[in-house]
Amino acid sequence: MSSLTIKGSQISCLDALIWIEQRKKEVHVNIEKTKLSQLDLWKVNKEAGHVEHHSGGFFRIEGLDVHIRKIDGDEKKWNQPIINQPEIGFLGCIVKEIDGILHFLVQAKIEPGNANVVQLSPTLQATRSNYTQRHNGKKPKYLDLFLNKNKSKVLLDTLQSEQGARFLRKRNRNIIIEIKENIEESNDYKWLTLGQIKYLTRYDSIVNMDLRTVISCIPFHQTTEKNFTSDKVINQGNEFLSCLYNEYSYERGEDLQSWLTGMKSITDLYVKKKPIGQLDGWELNEEALSHKDGLYFDVLWVSVEIMHREVAKWDQPILAPRGQGVIAFIVKRINGILHFLVQAEIESGNFDLYEFGPTVSCVPSNHENQKVPFLDYVLAADKEMILFDALQSEEGGRFYHEENRNIIVLADDDFSTDVPNNFKWFTLRQLLQFNMYNNYLNIGARSLISSIQFLSTK
Amino acid sequence: MSSLTIKGSQISCLDALIWIEQRKKEVHVNIEKTKLSQLDLWKVNKEAGHVEHHSGGFFRIEGLDVHIRKIDGDEKKWNQPIINQPEIGFLGCIVKEIDGILHFLVQAKIEPGNANVVQLSPTLQATRSNYTQRHNGKKPKYLDLFLNKNKSKVLLDTLQSEQGARFLRKRNRNIIIEIKENIEESNDYKWLTLGQIKYLTRYDSIVNMDLRTVISCIPFHQTTEKNFTSDKVINQGNEFLSCLYNEYSYERGEDLQSWLTGMKSITDLYVKKKPIGQLDGWELNEEALSHKDGLYFDVLWVSVEIMHREVAKWDQPILAPRGQGVIAFIVKRINGILHFLVQAEIESGNFDLYEFGPTVSCVPSNHENQKVPFLDYVLAADKEMILFDALQSEEGGRFYHEENRNIIVLADDDFSTDVPNNFKWFTLRQLLQFNMYNNYLNIGARSLISSIQFLSTK
Numbered sequence: 008m009s010s011l012t013i014k015g016s017q018i019s020c021l022d023a024l025i026w027i028e029q030r031k032k033e034v035h036v037n038i039e040k041t042k043l044s045q046l047d048l049w050k051v052n053k054e055a056g057h058v059e060h061h062s063g064g065f066f067r068i069e070g071l072d073v074h075i076r077k078i079d080g081d082e083k084k085w086n087q088p089i090i091n092q093p094e095i096g097f098l099g100c101i102v103k104e105i106d107g108i109l110h111f112l113v114q115a116k117i118e119p120g121n122a123n124v125v126q127l128s129p130t131l132q133a134t135r136s137n138y139t140q141r142h143n144g145k146k147p148k149y150l151d152l153f154l155n156k157n158k159s160k161v162l163l164d165t166l167q168s169e170q171g172a173r174f175l176r177k178r179n180r181n182i183i184i185e186i187k188e189n190i191e192e193s194n195d196y197k198w199l200t201l202g203q204i205k206y207l208t209r210y211d212s213i214v215n216m217d218l219r220t221v222i223s224c225i226p227f228h229q230t231t232e233k234n235f236t237s238d239k240v241i242n243q244g245n246e247f248l249s250c251l252y253n254e255y256s257y258e259r260g261e262d263l264q265s266w267l268t269g270m271k272s273i274t275d276l277y278v279k280k281k282p283i284g285q286l287d288g289w290e291l292n293e294e295a296l297s298h299k300d301g302l303y304f305d306v307l308w309v310s311v312e313i314m315h316r317e318v319a320k321w322d323q324p325i326l327a328p329r330g331q332g333v334i335a336f337i338v339k340r341i342n343g344i345l346h347f348l349v350q351a352e353i354e355s356g357n358f359d360l361y362e363f364g365p366t367v368s369c370v371p372s373n374h375e376n377q378k379v380p381f382l383d384y385v386l387a388a389d390k391e392m393i394l395f396d397a398l399q400s401e402e403g404g405r406f407y408h409e410e411n412r413n414i415i416v417l418a419d420d421d422f423s424t425d426v427p428n429n430f431k432w433f434t435l436r437q438l439l440q441f442n443m444y445n446n447y448l449n450i451g452a453r454s455l456i457s458s459i460q461f462l463s464t465k
Numbered sequence: 466m467s468s469l470t471i472k473g474s475q476i477s478c479l480d481a482l483i484w485i486e487q488r489k490k491e492v493h494v495n496i497e498k499t500k501l502s503q504l505d506l507w508k509v510n511k512e513a514g515h516v517e518h519h520s521g522g523f524f525r526i527e528g529l530d531v532h533i534r535k536i537d538g539d540e541k542k543w544n545q546p547i548i549n550q551p552e553i554g555f556l557g558c559i560v561k562e563i564d565g566i567l568h569f570l571v572q573a574k575i576e577p578g579n580a581n582v583v584q585l586s587p588t589l590q591a592t593r594s595n596y597t598q599r600h601n602g603k604k605p606k607y608l609d610l611f612l613n614k615n616k617s618k619v620l621l622d623t624l625q626s627e628q629g630a631r632f633l634r635k636r637n638r639n640i641i642i643e644i645k646e647n648i649e650e651s652n653d654y655k656w657l658t659l660g661q662i663k664y665l666t667r668y669d670s671i672v673n674m675d676l677r678t679v680i681s682c683i684p685f686h687q688t689t690e691k692n693f694t695s696d697k698v699i700n701q702g703n704e705f706l707s708c709l710y711n712e713y714s715y716e717r718g719e720d721l722q723s724w725l726t727g728m729k730s731i732t733d734l735y736v737k738k739k740p741i742g743q744l745d746g747w748e749l750n751e752e753a754l755s756h757k758d759g760l761y762f763d764v765l766w767v768s769v770e771i772m773h774r775e776v777a778k779w780d781q782p783i784l785a786p787r788g789q790g791v792i793a794f795i796v797k798r799i800n801g802i803l804h805f806l807v808q809a810e811i812e813s814g815n816f817d818l819y820e821f822g823p824t825v826s827c828v829p830s831n832h833e834n835q836k837v838p839f840l841d842y843v844l845a846a847d848k849e850m851i852l853f854d855a856l857q858s859e860e861g862g863r864f865y866h867e868e869n870r871n872i873i874v875l876a877d878d879d880f881s882t883d884v885p886n887n888f889k890w891f892t893l894r895q896l897l898q899f900n901m902y903n904n905y906l907n908i909g910a911r912s913l914i915s916s917i918q919f920l921s922t923k
Contacts, residue, residue: 078597095730135730139536156723164723166730180730182723264901265614265622265640272553272593272624272638358817359903443722444902445817 017110017198020206023127026197027213030115030125037312038119038325038407042293046308047322056282057091058306058324064136066092066405068296068306068324069175070283073355078273086286088296088306089356090326090405091175094135095166098217099153099182101130101190102162103198109185110198112149113218118403119311120325122410126215126400127207130196148193152184159184163224166445167453168362170401171354173304173326175278178358178446181221201225202462209458211398212410216454219399223453226443227251227461228436248461250345250435257341257424257432260440266431267447270351271360278355302373304328307407325407330372331398332411334451335385337366338394339418339432346432348381348418352449362449363441366430380427388416395458413455435459475568475656478664481585484655485671488573488583495770496577496783496865500751504766505780514740515549516764516782522594524550524863526754526764526782527633528741531813536731544744546754546764547814548784548863549633552593553624556675557611557640559588559648560620561656567643568656570607571676576861577769578783580868584673584858585665588654606651610642617642621682624903625911626820628859629812631762631784633736636816636904639679659683660920667916669856670868674912677857681911684901685709685919686894706919708803708893715799715882715890718898724889725905728809729818736813760831762786765865783865788830789856790869792909793843795824796852797876797890804890806839806876810907820907821899824888838885846874853916871913893917 018026043051048061058068069091076082101112116128133147140146152159162183169177199207204222208214228251284291288299296306305327313319337348352364369379395415400406424432438456441447448456476484501509506519516526527549534540559570574586591605598604610617622640626632657665662680666672686709742749746757754764763785771777795806810822827837829844853873858864882890896914899905906914 078593093733097730135536161717161719161723163719164726166726180726182726259619261619261621265619268622268624268638268640268903272555275551444905445726447902 020203027115027125034117034124035314036119036124039310041308041310043308064141066090070281070286071355072279072281074277076275086288088283089175090173092177096134096179097131098129098179098221099131100221102183102185108200110200112196113199114196120407121400121403122408123212127213127218128215129218129221132217159186167220168446168449170450171357175356176358181224205460209397212400216402219457220453223457224442226439228439245461247459253344255342255344256434256437257346260437263431267361274360276360302329327407328409330370332370333367334365334411335367335414336455337416337418339422344434346434349431349433351429359446363447363452364449365451365455368451385414385416392417399454478661485573485583492575492582493772494577494582497768499766499768501766522599524548528739528744529813530737530739532735534733544746546741547633548631550635554592554637555589556587556637556679557589558679560641560643566658568658570654571657572654578865579858579861580866581670585671585676586673587676587679590675617644625678626816626904626907628908629815633814634816639682663918667855670858674860677915678911681915682900684897686897703919705917711802713800713802714892714895715804718895721889725819732818734818760787785865786867788828790828791825792823792869793825793872794913795874795876797880802892804892807889807891809887817904821905821910822907823909823913826909843872843874850875857912
């Protein structure tokens with residue numbers, strides 16, 4: 008793996024993996040289940056029917072009564088718990104040209120819910136409660152460079168969603184700023200190239216969700232002032248890259264936008280707050296808030312202890328999934344150009360009804376009696392048709408050991424272009440163009456896009 | 466005005482004006498104030514605290530408790546009534562190439578609130594209650610062409626806002642479809658070119674709000690498959706047009722997007738429903754729902770009678786403004802390219818906090834003690850600096866005789882490019898690019914853009 012060292016990179020990919028491993032050894036995380044009534048600084052607000060922090064900050068566990076109705080009469084209703092964290096947080100990367108190559112300042116970040124404790128994360132990952140120091144915590148490192156942009160240039164800055172089934176209308180500010188000056192270095196941060204970060208997504212749960220979503224927003228299809236492909240060592244033989252600059256698409260952009268507009272126009276999503284103790288199908292008790300059939304996820308009440316330099320201790324609710332999810336794009340060559348099979352997905356917590364999602368996005372164990380379109384195709388794909396396959400974890404601050412299998416499968420030539428109404432074929436160029444604007448691509452689609460490699464790491 | 470007849474147009478602009486005048490003569494509209502308790506088919510829902518149609522359809526008059534808070538502590542609070550019409554309606558134009566020129570099928574539409582009764586409107590203008598025939602009304606003409614797109618090609622189709630201070634999160638589907646086949650013609654419809662429609666915006670309240678917003682979304686800056694500028698007779702000497710194809714901009718697109726993202730990130734907008742009888746500063750009685758200081762607008766309870774071929778009668782609430790508004794862009798040549806001074810505006814009913822709005826957007830009589838930035842500059846502008854100036858009316862189905870003065874003023878050369886934090890300079894190209902996506906430009910900005918003329922009518 009020494010060949011992964013690239014000119015100008017500060018460390019190799021192998022060094023990065025070793026760095027993560029070392030950090031992990033320096034840290035001990037202890038998570039223990041506790042009782043709801045003993046959750047320190049958290050309480051059930053009986054009147055409002057939710058679980059909240061005593062400060063009113065961070066997030067709340069609320070109950071939702073969800074009702075989706077289309078004008079053709081088709082409807083679905085269910086109850087569920089959801090995380091309400093209404094403030095827009097920062098997911099920010101600082102980048103800097105070093106030896107002619109753009110480098111990203113990544114952090115080795117400890118999150119209690121991470122199965123592997125430490126993952127690569129953006130330079131700045133802060134909720135508003137963090138960065139306004141609501142709880143007199145430390146000011147997040149490098150925050151000032153994001154707040155005061157005199158010393159930096161914004162390369163991108165958009166609002167993007169998190170998982171709509173888990174978060175109520177949560178959005179984060181996905182931002183990349185470029186600096187020219189040197190900045191104070193720190194033990195917990197290293198400079199990596201984009202090619203290296205993308206390479207590292209091939210390893211299970213090394214690049215965290217927050218860093219994946221930030222890099223997914225990079226408009227590679229555009230020659231921007233600062234061309235992100237200034238990694239320079241572009242692998243020209245890469246099929247994804249060559250498709251990126253080709254204008255051909257199976258569907259016109261206007262038709263893709265119209266498809267989304269049409270679905271939003273005929274669908275009503277009603278979400279009404281409901282006390283978490285009264286949710287149909289769910290049971291709230293001292294141990295957890297759980298689905299009665301053991302599906303979906305549990306909300307656990309946990310005590311966290313992180314021993315690292317200093318000892319940090321706190322209690323919090325955390326979501327633990329009941330099964331491993333599959334997030335997959337099927338891609339197909341149409342007219343010689345790779346196209347992604349996109350599903351329009353609506354979820355209870357979505358900010359604006361539908362978003363463009365992956366072909367498959369589900370936890371198979373939740374759907375034992377229903378057929379999930381294209382799931383079997385993805386899971387049965389021949390090895391040589393699998394372009395990408397790795398476990399990726401969700402946000403370790405809210406989710407306990409949640410990992411989804413991220414897969415990109417190349418379809419056989421005889422895979423039909425004729426797909427159900429809630430699916431359409433997009434080129435990567437089209438996906439990246441929509442992703443320059445707020446709330447078009449969902450987190451599943453963005454996670455998969457982040458892993459597409461067309462930058463050489465050699 | 467006979468010179469306004471253009472090759473291929475079906476009628477001249479003068480003919481269009483005469484057509485509107487004739488239609489007006491055939492119609493008699495009678496609007497009378499009535500008592501709230503006598504409003505036929507409408508009632509006060511005491512439990513919910515709003516005024517609603519007995520079917521639950523159309524729209525509701527609700528009360529809002531509004532609270533805007535920024536993280537720096539700056540906050541504003543007020544109460545107001547608002548129209549809640551949550552369903553997404555159609556604002557649709559059918560276009561067709563006739564003699565090599567794209568023509569728009571426009572309707573001479575009667576709306577009770579229009580000061581001049583009849584205005585040019587899109588081919589299809591229908592709420593969901595209309596087009597799903599919730600009240601057994603007639604099916605809107607040409608609806609099928611929009612629902613079943615086998616016979617048509619979508620040229621654009623996005624969701625755009627209405628006035629955020631008047632409508633709670635209302636959005637419409639702004640759509641243009643092109644057809645090849647001939648369609649059944651009708652008395653109330655005529656084919657006009659885009660150049661003609663834009664020319665007709667120079668006349669007070671001839672082109673209605675709905676048609677203005679649809680044509681504002683046309684991406685002239687892009688060479689699309691169907692180039693809308695196929696009016697062919699482009700006036701190359703036009704400064705707006707020549708700026709459209711120039712890539713120079715004072716601000717980078719990334720910085721404009723970041724400006725919007727930043728403001729959304731630091732601002733919370735809380736809107737809570739409040740019974741209309743309990744709104745601070747407002748009085749609800751049998752005559753109206755009115756502001757106690759006579760500001761903003763009244764909600765009136767009216768009986769409408771339209772005599773035209775048949776007689777149609779119904780009751781409804783309608784909003785009547787207390788003053789005439791000013792909606793204005795200041796434009797300035799920067800580096801030889803026209804730039805628009807955009808204000809980021811947040812309003813109570815906005816779907817997503819801030820939208821890009823005109824430089825000035827206010828009803829001066831509501832602000833007698835406060836200085837509205839740039840209002841004096843606009844109102845004091847020399848005649849030769851005024852590029853556009855006409856009254857434009859708001860939606861005549863909900864607003865009674867509401868007209869806003871739409872102005873575009875060219876700034877003096879010594880007008881500073883240094884503007885307050887909530888203002889930025891955009892090129893027309895940048896405005897049109899954002900306007901290809903949902904909810905970036907507000908209705909005021911779109912109204913002004915619709916009137917920018919770079920298509921010859923000669």
